[in-house]
Amino acid sequence: MTNDLETRVLRKITYRIVPFIMLLYFIAFLDRVNIGFAALTMNQDLGFSSTIYGVGAGIFFLGYFLFEVPSNLILDKVGARIWIARVMISWGIVSGLMAFVQGTTSFYTLRFLLGVAEAGFFPGIILYLSYWFPGRRRAAVTAIFMAAAPLSTVLGSPISGALLEMDGFLGLHGWQWMFLIEAAPAVILGVVVLFYLTDRPEVAKWLTTEERDWLVNTMNAERAAKGSGAKHSILAGLADVRVIALALVYFGTSAGLYTLGIWAPQIIKQFGMSSIQVGFINAIPGIFAVVAMVLWARHSDKTGERTWHVVGACMLAAAGLAFATGATTIVTVLIALTLVNIGVSCAKPPLWSMPTLFLSGPAAAAGIATINSIGNLGGFVGPSMIGWIKDLTGSFAGGLYFVAGLLVFSSILTLILARSGPKTADNTAAQH
Secondary structure, eight states, X not given: OHHHHHHHHHHHHHHHHHHHHHHHHHHHHHHHHTHHHHHHHHHHHHTOOHHHHHHHHHTHHHHHXXXXXHHHHXXXXXXXXXXXXXXXXXXXXXXXXXXXXXXXXXHHHHHHHHHHHHTTHHHHHHHHHHHHSOHHHHHHXXXXXXXXXXXXXXXXXXXXXXHGGGTTGGGOOHHHHHHHHHHHHHHHHHHHHHHHOOSOGGGOTXXXXXXXXXXXXXXXXXXXXXXXXXXXXXXXXXXXHHXXXXXXXXXXXXXXXXXXXXXXXXXXHTTTOOHHHHXXXXXXXXXXXXXXXHHXXXXXXXXXXXXXXXXXXXXXXXXXXXXXHTOOSHHHHHHHHHHHHHHHHHHHHHHHTSHHHHBOHHHHHHHHHHHHHHHTTHHHHHHHHHHHHHHHHSSSHHHHHHHHHHHHHHHHHHHHHHTSOTTSHHHHHHTO
């Protein structure tokens, strides 16, 4: 009977929560990286060099870094419904304003403000999932949610490429139309969040009393089982050495992910493709990444192993970047980008299953936000270095090798973390 109840509850909360938060993350990721498609024509229209573009695209993560932890702590206090709605509406407005960039200063300013506006969304969702799903199911659920990122590339790339073809309509450039049209769903869905999202299982009216009691008791028991081994204070979440280590691991994966989002369209464009062709070609690697990501996370949950699932994925992404440096045809570039997509996508769910196993309450809010904010600085460093090195050398190769090196570092650090003693994230995971 208990197993039947568990199956029913988990199925119900999965169907209720996961598709909706996937849609939210789909829009978030699209608004974060559509700059990669805008650059196909915007850089020439505004006279941006590769360095200016790389820094401007990446400066998003500086705003994100500074406001991530405060935003997640506020979410833990006021509830996911109100705070995620606020996040989405504000980032949708700023993303739309990107259509009116005039030069370097406004470009840098709006990208920074977009990071400020969006700060707290992703770690807020990770924290939100920890309220609803037991630890043993979290990696698989996180993978399904995070599949929205490669899906955003799959579906968003052709749309972004097509919107660029609106160039000249009503006197606006195609990239301006792209920003305006793709910003609208964030504002609309932000309003929907206020009416649809439920903060905690205790107030879920869409569960029966029996279902609600089982879920509340299960999650309370899991938190209690952590006992003295779990850290609860904000300071504990910020100071835990495992949090800092996981943030540095995440740094490399973020550098890889946003190298793809911000530079892949231009890498493909080098082979003489139109904007629409770039959109469809850029979508292909994401299809493989979505499937691989879900299967990889399920395997991680089934085996209870996290370390090698992160290491293997990071090394695959590094190999793909190294392969891309010597790619001379569109087919070989596509193979390389597919390897990178699969690698960076598969690394994230097992990595995100670790912190909520040794942190809870305010410490989890602070710890998750710390990992995401520091880790996402890779989204600034990777793309910025690629732009700077490209202006310096005239080639993408040096920058791609640099990002590959960051992913190798992530792999090494994950192994060190796993072998550093009984309190490592992976060993903690094995105990649960």
